[in-house]
Amino acid sequence: MSTWLSPVVLAVIAARIVAGDASAPTLVAIVVGAGLVSLLVAGRVVLTPSRATTLPLLVALVLVLAANLVVLGDLFRLLGSTREAGIGAGVVLALGAGGWAVLDRWGRVMTPLGVMLVVLPLGLVVAAAGPPWTAWQVVASRAALTFGQGSAWVTHGGALGDRARLTFREPHRVEAASAATWRVVERDASHVAVREWRLGAGDALTLRPGDELAVDPGALVRFEAGRRVPGAPPSGMVWADGRPRKMRETLVAVGGTALTLVVGGLALTPAVPVAGMTAIVAPTVLLAFAVGGSLWGLYGVALAPELSLVPRAFAPLLEIVTRVGASRWRDTLIALVVTGILVLFVGLAVTWRARLALACAELAGAFQRPAPSRLALFGAAAAVVGLAGALAVRGGDPWALFMWGLGLAAATAVAPRLAAAGPRGELFGTVVGTATFLVVLFGGDRLPPLLAAVVDYPALAAAPLAWLAARATRQPS
Amino acid sequence: MVFLVLGGGVALSVAPYELGTIRLAGVSLLWWYGTVAAPVVTASVTIAALLYAAYRRKAPASEGTGSRGSTTSLPRPE
Numbered sequence: 001m002s003t004w005l006s007p008v009v010l011a012v013i014a015a016r017i018v019a020g021d022a023s024a025p026t027l028v029a030i031v032v033g034a035g036l037v038s039l040l041v042a043g044r045v046v047l048t049p050s051r052a053t054t055l056p057l058l059v060a061l062v063l064v065l066a067a068n069l070v071v072l073g074d075l076f077r078l079l080g081s082t083r084e085a086g087i088g089a090g091v092v093l094a095l096g097a098g099g100w101a102v103l104d105r106w107g108r109v110m111t112p113l114g115v116m117l118v119v120l121p122l123g124l125v126v127a128a129a130g131p132p133w134t135a136w137q138v139v140a141s142r143a144a145l146t147f148g149q150g151s152a153w154v155t156h157g158g159a160l161g162d163r164a165r166l167t168f169r170e171p172h173r174v175e176a177a178s179a180a181t182w183r184v185v186e187r188d189a190s191h192v193a194v195r196e197w198r199l200g201a202g203d204a205l206t207l208r209p210g211d212e213l214a215v216d217p218g219a220l221v222r223f224e225a226g227r228r229v230p231g232a233p234p235s236g237m238v239w240a241d242g243r244p245r246k247m248r249e250t251l252v253a254v255g256g257t258a259l260t261l262v263v264g265g266l267a268l269t270p271a272v273p274v275a276g277m278t279a280i281v282a283p284t285v286l287l288a289f290a291v292g293g294s295l296w297g298l299y300g301v302a303l304a305p306e307l308s309l310v311p312r313a314f315a316p317l318l319e320i321v322t323r324v325g326a327s328r329w330r331d332t333l334i335a336l337v338v339t340g341i342l343v344l345f346v347g348l349a350v351t352w353r354a355r356l357a358l359a360c361a362e363l364a365g366a367f368q369r370p371a372p373s374r375l376a377l378f379g380a381a382a383a384v385v386g387l388a389g390a391l392a393v394r395g396g397d398p399w400a401l402f403m404w405g406l407g408l409a410a411a412t413a414v415a416p417r418l419a420a421a422g423p424r425g426e427l428f429g430t431v432v433g434t435a436t437f438l439v440v441l442f443g444g445d446r447l448p449p450l451l452a453a454v455v456d457y458p459a460l461a462a463a464p465l466a467w468l469a470a471r472a473t474r475q476p477s
Numbered sequence: 478m479v480f481l482v483l484g485g486g487v488a489l490s491v492a493p494y495e496l497g498t499i500r501l502a503g504v505s506l507l508w509w510y511g512t513v514a515a516p517v518v519t520a521s522v523t524i525a526a527l528l529y530a531a532y533r534r535k536a537p538a539s540e541g542t543g544s545r546g547s548t549t550s551l552p553r554p555e
Contacts, residue, residue: 025511026486032516033483036523040479137503240505241498247491254487275534279527283520294512 001282002111002347003268003406004035004261007314008067010118010293010344011074012399014316017297018307020233022242024297026254028290034261035286041266043273051366052427054359056412056434057267061352061359062388063405065094068345069392070401075314075341077159079334084393090345091389095382097349111347112285117340119292121321121333125299128324132295135302142236145305149225152319153306157220161310166213166230173224175204180219185212223306232308239301248453256457257403263463264406266414268355296320314341356381400456404441407459411437415463421474429470436462478522482515 009031016024069090076086129135139145147154157177160166176182176199186193187210197205207213213230215221223229233239245253274282300307300316303323307315314337321333360372360380372380391401416429440451440458447455454460489497489507497507 022507023490025508026490027511029483029486029511029515029519033479033519036479036519040523040526133502133504136508140503140505240508241495250490251487254490258483273530273534274527275531279531280524283523283527287516287520290516291512 001035001038001286002344002351003064003265004031004038005111005115005286005289005344006064006068006348006402007075007341007344008071008398008402010289010296010341011071011314012402013290013293014297014300014314017294018300018305018316020239020242020301020308022245023250023253023257024242024294027257028294030254030258030261032286032290033258034265036283037262038265038269039274039279039282039286042269050362050417050423050426052423052430053413053417054362054366056408056430057355057359058384060264060267060405060409060413061355062384062391063401063408065349065352065385065388066391067398067402067405068348069094069388070396070398071314072341072345073392074398075338078310078315078318079338083395087389087392089342090392091385093342093346094349094352094385094388095378097346097353108350110343110350112281114340114343114345114347115285115289115292117336117343118317119288119340121336122292122295122299124333125295125320125324129299129303132298135298136240138236139298139302139305140236140240142239144228144235145232145239145301145308146228147223147225147306148304151223151225151304151306153221153223153309154225155222157222158306158309159218159220160215163217164214164309166309168207168211168213168230169209169234170228171206171208172227172230173204173206174213175222176201177220177222180216182219183214185214187211229306229308232305252453252457252460256454256460259463260403260407260410260457260459263414264408264410264459267406267409268351317341353381356384403457403459407457407462408434408437410459411462411466415466416470419467419470419474421470423475425470425472425474428473429466432469433462433466436465479519482519486511486515 013024013028013031016027021027069087072090073083073086076089077083126132130138152158157175179198179200182197182199182205184195184197184205184207186195186208197203199205228234233243296316299320304316304319307319317337318334321337322330357372357377360377364370364372411433412430415433416426419425419429421429437458440447440455440461443451443455445452451461486507489510497505497510499506501509
């Protein structure tokens with residue numbers, strides 16, 4: 001269950017709500033549904049890796065871990081450190097979870113503890129800013145989402161995300177809070193011009209509607225109070241109702257997310273049935289996590305709409321805590337939230353280690369070697385964590401990495417296994433699933449229209465094809 | 478049941494006349510459904526199903542309840 005309760009999911013739920021993504025409420029329901037399905041089938045659908053599925057499962061584990069390392073990097077950057085420091089801390093934590101035997105016993109407590117730490121400060125936020133439905137109505141009735149007088153983006157300046165490009169809808173005087181190169185794309189009816197400036201701290205530029213601004217990574221930018229936040233929904237009503245999308249796009253987005261999270265997650269389903277208090281605690285924790293994540297996003301946009309400038313990070317959590325907490329409690333609250341996120345990551349790493357051990361045992365069996373020793377398992381974990389760390393340092397969209405990881409598991413391991421087609425059928429299904437997944441992922445513009453429609457959700461095409469291929473080549477029993 | 482509830486969210490997202498944007502107590506129907514109704518209903522149903530399954534597993538075999546009959550594991554192919 002810790003896969004759905006991992007830091008990347010929390011960050012994405014909050015960020016999508018801040019950004020006014022129309023599918024955000026559905027994403028909350030899908031995350032809860034996927035976690036619950038894994039609890040319901042725990043012990044029934046046991047997906048032990050086979051020779052055919054071991055390698056894709058290892059790649060999926062690397063991608064899921066890398067996605068979480070990327071958001072830990074973002075978290076550390078928000079705390080004033082560097083991305084690399086956050087990723088390094090995550091690597092150490094993941095390796096610690098891989099080599100620390102005591103976590104075998106206490107690992108199951110980590111995720112609920114992390115959720116509690118992340119959700120608890122929301123009580124303070126609700127007490128300070130009013131109940132969620134009131135906050136929602138206040139945001140939905142705003143004529144525009146603007147920078148507040150006390151916003152850090154107005155007083156001190158803030159750093160935009162990597163490769164961020166801001167499009168302005170109204171004239172806006174923007175100031176450099178640190179020396180950097182600014183690139184502005186000016187779009188007129190007749191031509192497009194790209195201009196570059198080297199600005200020192202305190203220098204300003206006035207941007208016109210339609211202008212697009214890009215700055216060096218890490219450069220601090222200061223905005224004008226009362227102006228619309230570039231990139232944010234134009235009004236509260238648009239935020240509340242979401243930007244209109246075509247029905248086909250909505251169906252692909254929701255269907256692709258649901259299939260990837262539900263089916264891919266089966267590869268990481270617990271091997272023992274859920275019983276006793278866990279039957280009550282696990283769904284409740286899942287519910288608290290998803291609802292808590294959406295509340296962080298809601299209060300984020302209510303108190304600091306400029307948070308949409310730094311999507312896919314833990315900005316809503318940290319920003320809101322600093323705004324509502326009394327100054328003497330601020331550091332404690334931030335420490336609480338950060339500890340919660342790190343504990344969630346350790347919970348994921350414990351599950352991840354168990355899956356890695358299964359895959360390594362299967363690989364050893366395939367080469368007719370004895371079961372790997374503790375040291376060999378640690379070595380394998382170090383290699384895989386190192387790969388995930390290297391991938392995270394390269395950067396990218398953590399949600400895409402997470403979806404690719406679970407999508408690959410869905411298409412290459414779960415779908416062929418669900419076909420119950422025997423070793424030959426499963427191998428064939430895995431090959432077809434992998435090939436389709438890679439073609440959709442890297443096909444780009446060369447894809448036929450049917451596959452191009454699902455380019456963001458490769459599992460949507462690859463999983464059904466893998467299942468069909470496995471069924472078509474199954475051995476008669 | 479879980480899939481049915483998820484399907485409801487999808488239906489609400491693509492429903493005609495922007496049904497999901499209708500306000501209920503000031504908050505849109507899609508928000509109520511996605512962040513409150515669907516998660517609470519599915520979690521409640523899951524808790525009930527898990528408790529019932531655990532009860533059936535515990536029930537003594539002598540009572541003829543077929544306590545392990547519902548398991549449909551998918552072992553790896555040998």
